[in-house]
Amino acid sequence: MQEFFGLEVTGSLDSETLEVMQKPRCGVPDVDDYSTFARRPTWKKKEITYRILNYTPDMEQADVDKAIDKALKVWSDVTPLRFTRIYDGISDIQISFGAEAHGDFYPFDGPHGTLAHAFAPSEDIGGDAHFDEDENWTKGSVGYNLFLVAAHEFGHSLGLSHSSIPGALMYPTYSYTNPNEFHLPQDDVNGIQALYGSSPNPVPSKKPTSSSQCDTNVTFDAITTLRGEIMFFKDRTLWRKVPQKSPAEEILIEQFWPSLPSGIQAAYEIPEKDQVFLFKGTKYWALSGYDIVQGYPKSIYTLGFPRTVKTIDAAVYDEDAQKIYFFVADQYWSYDEERHTMDKGSPKRIKDGFPGIGQKVHAVFQNNGLLYFFSGHRQYEFSMTAKRVMKILKNNSWLGC
DSSP, rough: TTTTTTTOOSOOOOOOHHHHHHHHEEEEEOOOSBBBBBTTTOSSSSSSEEEEOOOOSSSSHHHHHHHHHHHHHHHTTTOOOOEESSSSSSSSSSEEEEEESOSSSSSOSSSEEEEEEEEESSSOOOOTTETTTSOOSSSSSSSEHHHHHHHHHHHHHTBBOOOOTTTTTTTTTTOOOOOOOOOHHHHHHHHHHHOOOOOOOOOOOOOOOOOOOOOTTTTOOOEETTTTTTEEEETTTEEEOOTTTTTEEEEEHHHHOSSOOSSOEEEEEGGTTTTEEEEEEEEEEEETTTTTTOOOOGHHHGGGGOOOOOOOOEEEEEEETTTEEEEEEEEEEEETTTTTOOTTTTTTTTHSSTTTTSOOSSSEEEETTTTEEEEETTTEEETTTTEEEEEEEEEGGGOOO
């Protein structure tokens, strides 16, 4: 279990392992990154029927119908499969709500814990999906969102097992994503298409509505390095710049990190730990490479900020000093990464610690020992050794414009 969830394999029930065990989850056993059940069971037809046997009293019946229909559409959008609802008789996928012992030898465990389970394609119970009636089912973020759980369970109904990729729909633990912004992660697309092939009429993937990277007045919300790449954040958009390659790749944040919100406000990388930290409001996320670290998001107040700080404007890790600089309005905070504490004297004025930089920093990152500050429509190349601005550049100079 520890290896599957990316935890240190100790063989002991440590705090991190216990935290994962206590998270609401699916009742199907864990396997690997996108994976299938033994012997790869699949439906041998493209037209699959489903029937809703009963309803939860937690939701309006019409809302349950919509959630189930939308959850099945997640899979039909990327495969040749088509789902048809029937109202009597035996369907391929039978959908029901039940509590504790509910007739399949796999009893539920009461509130939280196991939320639902489903069976791989086969005769009889194969394909069926059962939802624990002891949970609070909703169409929003309170309780457990039926669409999100159903979409996961229907992955099992079609032959997928669990994925070890955090952020994948088939990851075993529950996390909320706004259903209106949901986009099936690539790991899940790869898995289901390995079983059924791709859709003959693929739904166009969401693209950013407009590209502003070469706008001379462009500003960025946050910038960080990641394993040699430079990543520029703007609203829902992410530009990935690989050195020696041009232009930068433009994608939606939700396509790269489905579990992250849009509008990231600050970011930095600690290369020696292979971790990136992303901030929005009073929360921050840690990523190991491209995967979200278990136990996040956390509160920025765990870092030592006073409650008067409501958002971080920009952040950067100074590899030489092993300090993290957080920029808030016209001040900056210095955080000692080794001691995990704020340095005494924080906060200080930006103009005192970084002469020549504007009163407000929108984004900053480090490259080849130099800091690159983005303030307004200008970019400043800053030497920590000389303590001065070396160059003033266009904001979009890194993006091949």
